[in-house]
Amino acid sequence: MSLLEVDGINTFYGDSHILFDVSLEVKENEVVALLGRNGAGKSTLLKTLAGALTARSGNITFSGTPIQKMPAHLIARLGLQLVPEERRVFGGITVHENLKLAAMTAKKPLSFSEIYRTFPRLDERRGNKGRELSGGEQQMVAIARAMIRDAQLILLDEPFEGLAPLIVRDLMNICQDLARQGRTIVVVEQNVAAALSMADRCYLLNTGHIVFGGASEELQSKPEIMNRYLGAAA
Numbered sequence: 097m098s099l100l101e102v103d104g105i106n107t108f109y110g111d112s113h114i115l116f117d118v119s120l121e122v123k124e125n126e127v128v129a130l131l132g133r134n135g136a137g138k139s140t141l142l143k144t145l146a147g148a149l150t151a152r153s154g155n156i157t158f159s160g161t162p163i164q165k166m167p168a169h170l171i172a173r174l175g176l177q178l179v180p181e182e183r184r185v186f187g188g189i190t191v192h193e194n195l196k197l198a199a200m201t202a203k204k205p206l207s208f209s210e211i212y213r214t215f216p217r218l219d220e221r222r223g224n225k226g227r228e229l230s231g232g233e234q235q236m237v238a239i240a241r242a243m244i245r246d247a248q249l250i251l252l253d254e255p256f257e258g259l260a261p262l263i264v265r266d267l268m269n270i271c272q273d274l275a276r277q278g279r280t281i282v283v284v285e286q287n288v289a290a291a292l293s294m295a296d297r298c299y300l301l302n303t304g305h306i307v308f309g310g311a312s313e314e315l316q317s318k319p320e321i322m323n324r325y326l327g328a329a330a
């Protein structure tokens with residue numbers, strides 16, 4: 097059984113039908129990329145998985161539990177955490193305090209030493225306020241918060257947006273480390289090259305429909321699909 101099974105979900109904003117019979121699966125320890133042009137429905141899909149939006153039909157099973165009707169905070173407690181695009185790091189408190197707050201809402205938080213081993217940069221910056229951090233460091237705090245809550249599945253919405261190439265590389269390494277440590281990652285990213293280089297598999301969304309699902313190398317070997325659905329982004 098896969099860690100996450102999504103079967104035929106349909107999501108709406110009011111009357112606007114955004115996701116059409118979306119099905120996919122994510123296995124333990126995988127890094128899976130969700131790709132597609134602006135407006136394809138990638139963020140809507142992540143929000144539906146995390147319970148921030150409710151699908152009007154279809155099923156979502158996480159670790160064997162049906163979650164499609166569950167509120168977001170309960171889904172988070174089961175071990176599925178969304179790291180939203182805005183990062184939402186508290187600027188007025190330190191890195192360590194940001195992590196402490198996240199740990200307080202966890203069922204079984206990880207130790208700080210474990211977190212700082214994975215994020216040595218945050219160890220160096222643990223006494224700095226959130227607002228003093230670079231964009232890349234804020235992204236690390238956002239991911240570390242999901243990790244300290246012992247998330248099994250971490251959904252990352254455009255984690256590399258606006259970041260310099262060197263910090264993107266650091267973050268990619270961290271994501272691959274997390275997968276090696278037994279966590280599973282789904283990443284939505286406009287930086288197609290970066291997403292494909294870190295993902296084992298990928299799904300391609302076009303106007304709310306899945307038009308490709310398979311190994312990252314398989315997609316890379318199909319330039320006609322890359323051009324048709326990703327265009328200049330590829």
Ligand SMILES: Nc1ncnc2c1ncn2[C@@H]1O[C@H](COP(=O)(O)OP(=O)(O)OP(=O)(O)O)[C@@H](O)[C@H]1O
Nearest residue numbers: 109112114132133134135136137138139140141286
């Ligand atoms: N709150 C909302 N109310 C109504 N429509 C929305 C809302 N949020 C998004 N949409 C619409 O849903 C569609 C999918 O948006 P979504 O943000 O999921 O796409 P995306 O693939 O993540 O694109 P991007 O990379 O631009 O964020 C778009 O047509 C968008 O205009």
